[in-house]
Amino acid sequence: xxxxxxxxxxxxxxxxxxxxxxxxxxxxxxxxxxxxxxxxxxxxxxxxxxxxxxxxxxxxxxxxxxxxxxxxxxxxxxxxxxxxxxxxxxxxxxxxxxxxxxxxxxxxxxxxxxxxxxxxxxxxxxxxxxxxxxxxxxxxxxxxxxxxxxxxxxxxxxxxxxxxxxxxxxxxxxxxxxxxxxxxxxxxxxxxxxxxxxxxxxxxxxxxxxxxxxxxxxxxxxxxxxxxxxxxxxxxxxxxxxxxxxxxxxxxxxxxxxxxxxxxxxxxxxxxxxxxxxx
Numbered sequence: 001x002x003x004x005x006x007x008x009x010x011x012x013x014x015x016x017x018x019x020x021x022x023x024x025x026x027x028x029x030x031x032x033x034x035x036x037x038x039x040x041x042x043x044x045x046x047x048x049x050x051x052x053x054x055x056x057x058x059x060x061x062x063x064x065x066x067x068x069x070x071x072x073x074x075x076x077x078x079x080x081x082x083x084x085x086x087x088x089x090x091x092x093x094x095x096x097x098x099x100x101x102x103x104x105x106x107x108x109x110x111x112x113x114x115x116x117x118x119x120x121x122x123x124x125x126x127x128x129x130x131x132x133x134x135x136x137x138x139x140x141x142x143x144x145x146x147x148x149x150x151x152x153x154x155x156x157x158x159x160x161x162x163x164x165x166x167x168x169x170x171x172x173x174x175x176x177x178x179x180x181x182x183x184x185x186x187x188x189x190x191x192x193x194x195x196x197x198x199x200x201x202x203x204x205x206x207x208x209x210x211x212x213x214x215x216x217x218x219x220x221x222x223x224x225x226x227x228x229x230x231x232x233x234x235x236x237x238x239x240x241x242x243x244x245x246x247x248x249x250x251x252x253x254x255x256x257x258x259x260x261x262x263x264x265x266x267x268x269x270x271x272x273x274x275x276x277x278x279x
Contacts, residue, residue, distance in 0.1 A: 003065055004029040004047060006179055009087075010072030012039040014143070015102065018172035019070055019179070020046060028180065033062045053087035063094035068179055071101040071133075073122070076115055078236045084122040092129045098184045099126060100175050103135040105190055105255045113247030115240040123188070132186050134178050138171050139164045139192040140244075140253055142274040145202050155217045156245030157224050158199040163253035164192035165202070167269040170260045177263040190257035194268045199248070202271065209275045221246065 006023065010016030011032035023030045024043040032048050034040045040048045049062035053074055063069070069091060074080045091099060107119040119135075126133045142165040148154045171191050178185055197205075199216045206214040219227060224242045233241075247253060260268035269277075 002029045004031040005066060006068045006070070007031040007033055007049075007063060007066040008070045008072075009033045009053075010070075011041060012036065013072065015168050015172055015175075016070065016072045017041055018169060019175050022172060022176045023179070026180070031062070031066060033059070053083040056086055056090040056093075059087060059090035060094045063091065063096060066094065067097045068184075069096050069099045070175055070179055071099050073102045073119065076237065076240055078234065081118045081121050084118065085125050088122070088125050088129055088131065092131055097132065098186075099131050099133040100178050101126065101133055101135050102171070102175075103137045103188070105137045105139050105192070106252045107137065111247065112243055112250050112252055113240070114236070114243045116247070116252070132184065134184075134186055135188045136171060136174060136178075136259075137188055137190045137255075139166045139190070139255060140248075141165065141171075142167045142193060142269070142271050145271065146206060146275070146278065148199075148202075149206065149214055152213055153215045153217045154199050154203050155219050155224070155227055156199065156242070157219050157221050157249055158216075158245040159218065159249035160198050160200075161248035161251060161254065162196035162198055163248050164194070164196050164256050165271045165274075166191055166193045166260070167274045170264070170268045173264040173266070174260055181263075189259045189263075190255050191259045192255055192257045192268065194256075194270055196254060196256060197271060199245075205272055205275060209272070219245075 011020045024045045030046045032040050037048050051058035051062040074083045103119040104116045107116040140163045203214045203216040
């Protein structure tokens with residue numbers, strides 16, 4: 001097998017795994033960089049390297065000979081930005097020439113949605129490191145919409161704000177297109193579904209498709225924190241959960257783009273179609 005020049009982080013997850021499988025189906029040699037090799041997909045044109053974002057020596061060794069990298073953002077954590085910065089230092093030191101990174105729409109230093117701030121600072125850090133990159137600024141994942149339901153309701157301070165839920169399958173398709181594009185497109189690219197919906201409309205779709213009544217219940221910020229207190233989650237996580245709804249209410253997620261169709265040649269999946277495929 002030819003030596004891989006493309007590497008994928010997060011290959012044991014949904015998004016990274018789909019990208020790995022698509023590249024494998026095309027016969028593209030790929031290196032999967034994972035923390036647990038027993039969970040890596042068993043594919044025909046891949047090899048596995050073990051590294052975490054914070055282990056710079058292991059990451060640099062894992063990236064030997066790699067030009068192009070799919071950088072899946074780390075799981076939400078209080079130190080996620082520090083993890084990203086350590087990884088980026090290793091990418092630059094290893095000589096990676098092009099990075100495709102999973103970011104978030106309208107990320108900014110002062111985003112209401114607190115988790116989006118890490119993405120903004122990650123983009124800035126890559127830029128300062130001189131790494132050419134494409135940031136896939138994904139909207140809210142369609143996959144997450146059913147998970148918002150507890151006891152027959154979606155609860156939060158989203159108001160009538162709108163978002164454009166995008167299927168992770170479409171995000172993976174865009175990533176594969178960019179990773180295999182010889183022109184290596186760079187910049188920030190909003191990756192969205194084809195339509196804007198409110199939480200009330202999302203709840204109505206869930207009711208229609210599942211056959212079980214789902215409602216949207218508006219909460220104040222204080223009510224949102226109180227209703228989630230029983231999860232005993234750390235403060236940063238509670239802030240992220242609640243501020244995702246507040247960010248929607250403020251219009252931070254009200255973004256539509258043609259990125260999926262422009263790079264893949266097919267339209268993005270609607271939320272209805274996605275939910276129908278899941279039920």
